[in-house]
Amino acid sequence: MMKQKALVYSENEFGKIDGKVANGLVRYSERYEIVGIIDSTKAGLDAGECLDGIKNGIPIFHSIDDAVEKLNYIPKYFIYGIAPLAPFLDKEQRQIIITAMEKGMNIINGLPEFFTEDDEFMQKASEYGVKIYDFRKSPPRKDLHIFSGSIFKIKTP
Template sequence: MTALVYSENELGKIDGKVTNGLIRHSEKYNIIGVIDSTKRGLDAGECLDGTKNGIPVFGSVDDAIELLDNIPEYFIYGIAPLDPNLNEDQRKVIIRAMKMGMNIVNGLPEFFSEDKEFMQNATKYGVSINDIRKPPARKDLHIFTGKINDIKTPVVTVFGTDCAVGKRTTAVKLVKALKQQGVNAIFISTGQTGLLQGSKYGIAIDVLSSGYSTGEVENAIIQAVEKENPDIIVVEGQGALSHPAFTSSSAIINGAQPNAFIVQHPPKRVHRCDYPKIPMPSIASEIKLIESFSNSRVIAITVNHEDMTDDEVDDVVMAYENEYMLPTADVLKHGCDKLVNILVKLFPSLQQEKEAACQPQK
């Protein structure tokens, strides 16, 4: 399914995290272009990670349609700001995409399917609207049952010290690295971007009440175990346990009952994302809070390299490993070898899967 992603003025920035995630990894949609007039004519991969990936950046919907060979099937709203309300210019862009025949995919908590003007235009132009974060009917939601305690499969969660620090990216890359080693790893999404990327299990939990959030996390893991019989499950974190604006982290801990944590941290970030008056916590304080709340261990630290040089990243990695005695890496720069190694050490059954994958087929 081909898709054009809207990220005006946000490509590569914090509020463009949905777009950034889809540029890096997408199993569900074939991303054929990004809209951001501030980076028109550039390659999206090069803008984001310094490496071209063949996804062009356009200045507008009309610009994209003129230059692409075919009209994309889907138009994904790829911005995730603190304030989810659209301005008039953004509304016009979405209606323009409908007029051009594109189905709309929305990751905001403002549901387009409940917007009279959007629905009228969707009907007029014969397109659909999919609100990724719109929860199922209450009768179809799950409350916590405690069955998670019967699960024998190791569960690891990737948490962080703030929102938009790369928790999902690290989790997705870790799952991919484990699979390459012959380990049957399953990713559980807890946010809209993971679902847009094609995660088979999970739900956007931040639009649910706390009881259902916990139950949906538990249910996603149980479903994955029953259907996939995985060797390990990696759960995406949301926000930060210490962040006063979010309760998602506590719901994930309670629902997943994780055996271990990986914590992602941006060393150069001074204040919380979108909250300039709230200072960032230290990695030490977040680790202490997580371990106290969950009674599980943090087994590794991952670094978000925003505003850092390669030398600074290397220095931080060395300093964290010396201070906290935990394997540390920036997965976008160093890969996931350290994470895979510590997981294999902690969960010996994974080593058996790795060895079995290396055996020649008879």
């Protein structure tokens, strides 16, 4: 499977505990090719060098606009790479998500606040022709199943 290009948002948190999503993705990702980190406090630096002291060629950008200008293309995905203590995004953080959608990036969300249940985000996603993925969201109840005992049918040596 070809890795998809992704830009990761970690403003003021890259390399810290609340930036753990971004930190982990910079170190390893099977699904995404991380093409940059957004953290204005570390803009211009190499993400690997900041995190582990070893350059990995992943640049840190000041903003979404800075990233798109320097990359010279728009990544397919925008990953919200912060795991904050606050339960909901503030107005500024919401605007970051909307800006990524305006640019044409699909949104990857790992927060317990589901973007797919947010009317404004869903309207913007539709308007800009992008998708939103909430990775913490459980499948619909109709798709869940209860214990069936089928595990006992597995033949093992």
